[in-house]
Amino acid sequence: MGRSPCCEKAHTNKGAWTKEEDDRLVGYIKTHGEGCWRSLPKAAGLLRCGKSCRLRWINYLRPDLKRGNFTEEEDELIIKLHSLLGNKWSLIAGRLPGRTDNEIKNYWNTHIRRKLLNRGIDPTTHRIVNNNPNDHPTTTTNKNNNISSSLGDVATTTISFANATPTTHHVIKEEVDADTRHNFDNILPDLNLELRISPPHHHVHQNNSSSSSSSSSNIHQLQPKNHQHQSLKTGLCFACSLGVENSKECSCSTSLNGTSSSSSDYDFLGSKAGVLDFRSQEMK
């Protein structure tokens, strides 16, 4: 069948954007708002394809973008989110206001990957790189907190969210004794990771069909559906909190019958269980 090209390639500019093109794009979006990327170039008098305009706006021209270096806190948040979500850069970006998926992706590939490798951590699996193949992944040790010993006999549940990287899965200990939990609470600050992701700013474009359809698809992707109108603190399971409530990982049913840990004990980032125990390693 074949997909029709998004634009007349013969009549579009490619490559770096000029100041004039930027000004045109910004001016148009300020006046008319985002959306309808396919028709935008023509309307704005730009010899660019819609995708190019969208990318330029989202990654560079948006007024709410945070320019400059990533902070240490952002670094750590990206690492944690990547350990959970894999290469879902848009989801990760949704947790970092002012940062774009492209920016985070680039930053990951250029800085964080190397940083993790220097720490002896596989950036794909987020596990300690260990030369001994007999070592079980869940027995990775945290030299500062000696977690492995306290978790040794606890049953584990494996949750995998990263389809693109099938090897990425994270073992989350669902039951941790109070002392261990306290230790991790001290190590990791509380993170509000409730997924309530929205575009940086909404324009009046809600009545635009294409715009509203795409944003609604984002909502489906990112927000728990109605039957789950609860936040983490009110009993939503981890899978549901990530918008995958119908997956096999959904534990809402087990939560309801009381067989799983209480929501207040839920270990969102595996922090309490030491999944992210690389964090305690020396940062360099």
Add this chain to the structure above:
DNA sequence: AACCCCTTCAACCGCGGCGTC
């Protein structure tokens, strides 16, 4: 100064998801 290599990051490309007809 010239060259080479490495790093960074803006931009492109192809594909999948979703809505509409």
Add this chain to the structure above:
DNA sequence: GGACGCCGCGGTTGAAGGGGT
């Protein structure tokens, strides 16, 4: 249910800049 169109995502590319020799 399938074809089609659009949007957004993730992977990749390549130009630009910086550092080393």
